[in-house]
Amino acid sequence: MQIRRKLVALVAPFLIVPTVLVANATAANAAITAQCSQYNICEVVEDMGSGYCVASVGQTDANETYISNGNFALVGGADEFTGYSCKFVFQRNVNNTGWYNITSFSVSDNGPEALSPNEWNGAGYQARACLQFNWGSSLGALHCSPAVHL
Numbered sequence: 001m002q003i004r005r006k007l008v009a010l011v012a013p014f015l016i017v018p019t020v021l022v023a024n025a026t027a028a029n030a031a032i033t034a035q036c037s038q039y040n041i042c043e044v045v046e047d048m049g050s051g052y053c054v055a056s057v058g059q060t061d062a063n064e065t066y067i068s069n070g071n072f073a074l075v076g077g078a079d080e081f082t083g084y085s086c087k088f089v090f091q092r093n094v095n096n097t098g099w100y101n102i103t104s105f106s107v108s109d110n111g112p113e114a115l116s117p118n119e120w121n122g123a124g125y126q127a128r129a130c131l132q133f134n135w136g137s138s139l140g141a142l143h144c145s146p147a148v149h150l
Contacts, residue, residue, distance in 0.1 A: 032143050040068040042145040044131055051081030051109075055088045055129035059148050064118045073127035073148060075116040079107040082133070089130040090116045091144065099128070099144075106134065123150050 030049075036042040041058035055077045059070035066074075077088030090102040103116050121127045126147040133140035 034143070034145050036146050036148075039066065040148050041066065042128065042148055044129060044143050044145040046086075046131060046133065046140075046143055048082050051079070051083065053077070053079045053082060053086035053107075053131050053133065055086075055131040055145060057090070057127050057129035057145055057148055059121065059127075059150070060118055062118070069150075071120060071122060071150065072118050073121035074118050075103075075127075075129040076113060077105065077107050077115075077129070077131065078113040079109055079111060081110050083109055084136065085109060085111075085134045087132045087134055087139065088114070088116075089132070089142070090119065091128050091130055092119070092121070093126040093128075093147065095124045102127075121148075121150055125150055 031047045034044045043056040045054045058066045060072045061070045075090040079086040085108045087106045089104045091099045128147045130144040132142045
């Protein structure tokens with residue numbers, strides 16, 4: 001239950017923020033959107049029409065409290081009625097040296113939301129959340145949110 005509340009807190013600000021279309025994919029009429037809120041929480045959504053996967057990243061403090069100037073970052077992921085599972089990846093870029101994976105996790109179709117570990121994200125670091133559909137026989141394209149910066 002605590003994970004669900006944290007993810008709802010992470011994604012809730014986007015319910016009132018207009019969506020910015022980043023790209024349209026042709027496979028299965030998927031639409032990819034990415035945006036950030038005024039609270040320095042960023043997300044990427046792949047919408048399949050009947051369902052979607054969403055990956056969000058937010059800055060936190062050491063106690064996993066979302067604050068816009070936190071020294072930590074937390075990635076959350078949810079799969080809402082897609083018929084597949086989604087893989088989520090927490091990525092970091094240190095001093096503009098390139099993106100690398102910190103941790104990953106998967107959520108099955110309409111399974112419980114999940115969170116990454118709360119990771120230190122110090123000065124000069126950027127963090128982003130990525131998602132990737134698991135089609136069963138292969139993985140889809142990796143789509144990432146805008147980065148949160150310290």
